[in-house]
Amino acid sequence: MTNAVEMIGIRKVYPGVIANNNVNFSVATGEIHALVGENGAGKSTLMNVLFGLTRPEEGQIFINGKQVHIHKNSDAIALGIGMVHQSFKLVPSFTVTENITLGGEPRKGLLVDRKAAHDNIVEISKRFGLQVDPDARIRDLPVGVQQRVEILKALYHNADILILDEPTAVLTPQETRDLFGVIRSLVAKGKTVIFITHKFNEVMTISDRVTVMRDGKVVETKDTKDTNPTELARMMVGRDVLLRVDKAPANPKDVVLEVQDLEVLDNRNLKAVRGLSLQVRAGEILGIAGVEGNGQRELVEAIVGLRPVYSGKVVMQGKEITHASVRQRRDDGISCVPEDRYVRGVALRATLEDNLIVESYFKEPIGRGMLIDLNQVTEFSQNLIKKFDVRTPSSKVTAGALSGGNMQKVVLARELSLDPTLLIVAQPTRGLDVGSIEFVHRTIIEARDRGAAVLLVSAELEEIMSLSDRINVVYEGRIMGEVSGAEADEESLGLWMAGVGGNAEAAHEASSEHTAETLKG
C-alpha cells in the first residue's frame, strides 16, 4: 500500500524555537491517523507545513508516492489536501452553499451558477452521508453542523487527505459520535484522515494508527491497538502521568453559595441564564457541565459581580450579594479563576508582582495608608511564585512572557492567596498541557479539602467527571439535571448537554422563548 502522505526530515525553526526537528511522518492511504502531543510539541507546525501555510527549512514531502513541492496553500489544495481548523472559517450571514463555494463558485458567463453550486453540494453531502441544508445560514446552525460544513468545503475542493485540527473541542459527546461516524464514512469512501487531538480516549476510539510528538520531534508511531492511554500520556509528557485524579470522598458542610432563580442577560441583551438555581456546600466540588455558550460565562460573571443580575438572587453564607460590587464579594470570600485567562485572569503587559497583588494591594501588610509597601509586594509575590512553582526568571517579568500553564499558576496563586470560602474555576485547564492540568486539578482538590466550596465550570466532560462530587448539567441557561460524581456516565450527561431528557419540557419552552426574544431583539 502506498502512503498518502510521507514527510521526511522536516525541519522548521522559529526564532528561538525548533518547532519541527527532523520529523518523519507518514500516513497510509485510507487510514485514520491520530496526531497527538502537548501544546508546542510541533503538531500544528507540521500540519501547517503540509497544508502549505508555512515553509520548512528542510525536508521532503511525498503525496501518493510522488515528491511534491508545497510552496503555498493553494498548492496543497490542488494536491487534494484539506484542513478543518479548530476555529471555523465561515461567514455567519452566508448560506451553507455560499460558504462552501466561496472563491470557487461555478460560473455561467459572468454570473454565479447558483443551481449548479446547490446541486453539487447536495450530491457531495449525499455521497458522504453529511446531512446539511444547503440553504441554511451558518449563524442558525449548531456548532456540530458548522463543522460538517467545513468538511464539505474541503470535499468540495476535492480533498482526498483531510486534516482535522482538534475537531471535538467544541462538540457534545453525541456530536462527537456523529463526527466519528462521518470520519468513518469518509474513510470508507477512500479518503485519508489526519486527526489532531490531545484526548486519549478519542485516539483509542477512532484512529488506526497514532503518532506522538514531543518537543518538535516524533516520539513514536504505533498501531492504536498496540497501545493504551497511559503509554500515550507517558510518550507525550516524557514521564509517568496520573490520568485519574486521586481524591478522598467529599465531606460537605454548610451551604456557602446559593443561587436562586437567576436570570442574567448576555452581551446582546438576551437571557443567557434563565431561571437557574444551585447550591454549593463547603468542602465539595460542584461541577457545571455543558456545551459552551449555554450561559456558563454569564452565570460565573453574575456570581463574581462582573455582570448585573436581571432577576433572582445570589446568596453567600446567608448574606444576599446579588448587587454587591466585585470587591465586596471578594471581601466575602469569593475567588475566581476566570475562563478568559488572557483577558480577565492576568494583565499581560503588567509584571507578575502587579498581577499577583490586585486583590491584596489595598490591605495590610502590602497596603499601608495610601501607600504600597514595595518590599512586601516582592516578598508576597516571591512566596506565591515559590509555593505554586511558577517557572519564571523573576517576579518582575510581564505575565505575557509566561507559558499558558505558568500563567494559570499565577492566577491560581493569586486567587488562593486569600484562602477563599468559595472558589469558582471556569475552564481551568483550557489550552494547558498534561503536566499543568495535573497541577491545576490537584490544586482545586486541595482547596476543597481545606474546606472551600468549589464551583467548577468546564466544557471538558472528563474534567467534570473526575473532579466533581456533584454534577449539574446546564443547557440554555437552565439546570437540566443533577447527578452525583460517582454515578455520572458520559452518555446521560451528554444527552442533558444536548437538551434531551431531564428537564426536557422546560428546555423546550426555553428555546422557543429564546427564539421569540431573538426576533424581538
Add this chain to the structure above:
Amino acid sequence: MSKFMNSMRGILQRSFTLGLSILMAILVGSIIMLIDNHNPIEVYRLLLEGAFGSTRGLFITMQRATPLIFTAIASTLAFRTGVFNVGVEGQFFIGAIVGTWVGYAFQMPAVIHLPLTLLAGFIGGAAWAYFPTVMRQKLGVNEIITTIMTNYIATFLISYLTNYPMRASATTPETPPVQVTARLPQFVEISKEFGKGSQAHVGIFIALAVVVIMWFIFRRTKLGYEWRMVGLSHMFSEFGGVNLNRTFISGMLVSGGIAGLGGIVEILGVWREYKNLFAVGFGFRGNLASLLGGQTVIGSTVAAIFYGGMESGALSLEWGAGVPRQLIDIIVGLVIFFMAAEGMWDFLRRRKAAAKSGGDAPTAGQTPAKPAEKTEAAGQAAQAK
C-alpha cells in the same frame, strides 16, 4: 541582576528607537532645508547651540519647557489610565483663565494668594476635564471626540470672557494684570544677572515637583497602582475588584488639574495677565511630548525639555540666521512621525513573520496575546455602547 538587565534592555531599546527616529527626522529635515537653501549642518549646529549652548539659551529652554512639562505629564497620566486626553489644551486654558481671575480679583497676602491662585488653576483644569469624563463613563462617548470639542468650547468661552466681562484694555482683549501677590517671580527679577534675557521663572520648580510627585504616585501608592493597572487592562482590573469608574474619573481629573496648573503657572510666571490666545498649542505639544517620552513620567519630562530646547533653538535661529521656525516644527513633527512609524515597522515585521509561519506564532507568550487584546478591544466597544 536580571531585573536590572531587564529594565536596562527596555531603556536601551527605547533610546535606540528614539535615536533612530531622530536620525531619520534629521535626514528628511536636511533635505527640506537644502531645498530651502540652508546649510543643514549649520542649522542643526545653531539649533543646538541656541537651545543648550549658552546660559541665556538654557534659560529660554527652561521657560519654554515649563508649561510643556505640565501638559506632557497631564497627557501621560491620562495615557497610563488608558485615556487619550486631547483636552489638555482646553484644560490648560481654563486653568489659566480661572487662576487669572483669582489672581487679579482678590487682594490678600502672597502666602495665601499665590497658593490659592495655583489651586484655582488646578480646579479649573480638573473641572474642564470632568465633563468629557462623565460623557465617557455614563454615555460611552469617546473621549477623544469630546475632549476635542471641549477644546473648542474652551477657546470660544475664553474669547468671550477676555473680550467682554473680564476685559481691561480698550485696545486688545486681555484681562487686568494679576496682583503682585499672586505672581511667580522670574529669575531676572530675583537677580539681574541670573537668567538675563529670558522670562524663565520659578514655575519650573513647581513643574519638577509635579514630576516627582507623579512618579511617586505611580510607583508607590494604591491610587497609582489602580491607574496603571486600569490602563494596562481594564478587564483584568475590573475582575480584580478595582472600581473602574472611580479610577478613570480620578485619573482624568488629576490630568486636567495638572494641565490647568500648567496654564496658571505660565500666566503667573510669564504673562501676568490673560491675553486671548496667549499660548495656543501647549496642550497638543504636551500630548506629543508624552508620546515621544513613551508615556512615562520621566520620559515625557525629558521629551518636554527637549521640545522646549528645540523651540528655544528655533527662536535664536530665527533671530540669528533667518531660518523660519516652521522648519523646526517640521523636524519635531518628523521625529514624532518616525516614532509612530516604529510601531508601524513592528506591525509590518510581525505580519511578515505571521505570513511566513501561517499565523502560527511559535512562542507561548505571543500567540495568546493577540486574541486577548482583540477581546479586550471588543469589551471596550461593548462598554462604549
